[in-house]
Amino acid sequence: MLKSRRRLRSRIFISFVIFGLALTSLFAVATIYMRARLEDQLINNTLQKQVDRFVEFKRKNPSPDAPFFFPLVKMYIASRQHFPNVPFEWQPYVKTGVYDITERDAGGKLVPYKLAVFRSQNYWAFLRYDISSQREGEQQLLMALIVAVLLFGALSVVIGLWMSRRVMHPVTELAGRLRASRRAGTLQKLAPHFADDEVGELAGALDEYAERLTSMVRRDHEFNADVSHELRTPLAVIASTTELMLAAPEMSEKLRERLKRIERASRQAAEIIDALLLLSRAERQGPADGESTDVAKAVADVLELQRPQLRNKPVSVSLQVEAALVVNAPASVVSVALSNLVGNAFKYTQQGDVLVRVQEGRVLVEDSGPGIKPEDAEHLFERGVRGEGVKGGGAGLGLAIVRRLCDLYGWRVRLAPRPEGGAVAILEFDAALRPAVAAGA
Known part of the structure; x- marks a missing residue:
């Protein structure tokens, strides 16, 4: 099986670069699409409303000479003497500038407007511009962006999980092979299964460490076996010699008591050797x-x-x-x-x-x-x-x-x-x- 030789660090870097570029590009394309679509929808709605109003106006005024005013813009000029004739909602705005106002339409609905005011010494000029369609378009754009953020967030989670699993797959595989070796109780080479990257270097280091550890454990077991044999032999000689001496009938009681102590000490030494060997091997002997x-x-x-x-x-x-x-x-x-x-x-x-x-x-x-x-x-x-x-x-x-x-x-x-x-x-x-x-x- 051919393994990729690209280093793990390079794979992580390239994956994040591709992920960032892809996500940014998708978001930019989506934003441009939504803006164009919403602008087109706003213009179409505005034109449709104007043509509907024009048709309604012509039904009421069939004469071809009847003038029709574009309802989005309304202008009014008033002198000082005729200022009271200015619409009541505009009268508080007497200084030159642009103001945001709201008025109720025929249906009682609040409609947003921009009011531009120009003041001179002898007159006031007012221009009102209907921005309700613009505000509606902004709200639609905001909702579209919120939906887009949620969708791109979910998409980033999915792509991030996929990319992280792909990038970290060699590490996961290494951990799985280590667990399998531990369960099987056999030493298996890890490096041949991985590419020449950081994970491959780690697998090679683990193989080297396992070999050294196995060699050390083998030497330890051999040493324990040698020590056990070499110590048991003189203890067996002491025990057999003591047993023969205790069987002699002409031995004094004082000497017999000392030989019994030697016999017990040799038995204790044998027991200590058994226990220490068990501890050194970490084996429970039933x-x-x-x-x-x-x-x-x-x-x-x-x-x-x-x-x-x-x-x-x-x-x-x-x-x-x-x-x-x-x-x-x-x-x-x-x-x-x-x-x-x-x-x-x-x-x-x-x-x-x-x-x-x-x-x-x-x-x-x-x-x-x-x-x-x-x-x-x-x-x-x-x-x-x-x-x-x-x-x-x-x-x-x-x-x-x-x-x-x-x-x-x-x-x-x-x-x-x-x-x-x-x-x-x-x-x-x-x-x-x-x-x-x-x-x-």
Whole structure:
């Protein structure tokens, strides 16, 4: 299909020039036509009226010597002595000049006239000219111009819409092809479908950007896969080695406890890797083969894993399972979200208590730490934002990761001040929960 190579800017300029010339020409032709037609109509009407009056006059005065005066013009000259004989309507106009007056005809209708007055020392001269036909013609011309403006306005709207669609068709086509590519999920070349103009340049730039973006996403996926493989391998070695060492019967209880911590830490690292890979790919991983997560069990594992943070702190930790809660989500995702919330509570609480409550559809993590301000609660979920009063290092990424996981799975997380002091983190799961058995069953 052959495409026009005229640039878009030139097409817009030429279209507006043609549109302006066409509209102006049409309006000029219409004005000339209406003026000629109205003038011709005015002259014809005037002549017809005069011939009708002449015929009527001759019927009343059949004598060939009877004079007939052209009724459009009436003249009168009066001296000072005969000024009272001047028509009463003219007597107020005694100064030289031209005046607009109205008089009633035989039928009682107001008729407009021009009255020209000339005054000398001894007499006045009056000339009255009937302009009723002229005024009627002006009114007709005004109405014709109003109709013409409305017609040309409607015509300009139609032509403008047609021209705008024609001029902007390449842009609309480009947007449509972009939407089609997005729906199809495939990368299609855009530049070959457009002319060598501004839209073609834009299509070429989009093609180049899409190629760079696709290459970057491919490298990112490859990097994630490589990192996942390289990290899982040493974690698998740690887990298998720990399992073998725990099976040794001659091991002391103290060493066994430390190995269990190593085992839990390796499991937590594997879960964190799974969650971060999901976030990097923006993919929601559903449970495989009906897999689901018991939230109470996940909370218990997280509390045990995070308990070393409370070493040498007078903080009591308790778990209350008020309702059974099973979520259709991978255990790694649930554990990472809960680990960050519980870890924050342990980090900020220097003394007092941390209470985790598993309720229907949600988990509450309450602590007796320094608390938070209501206006700062939402900002703590931003990357790099840390709460006040925290000791030790940290990049302020934990809550940001929780928010991203919640956005990915349709959950909700929020922070609020605890009424008795401290803070409470609330993790609300979506309505798509697996029917849970009664607690303790």
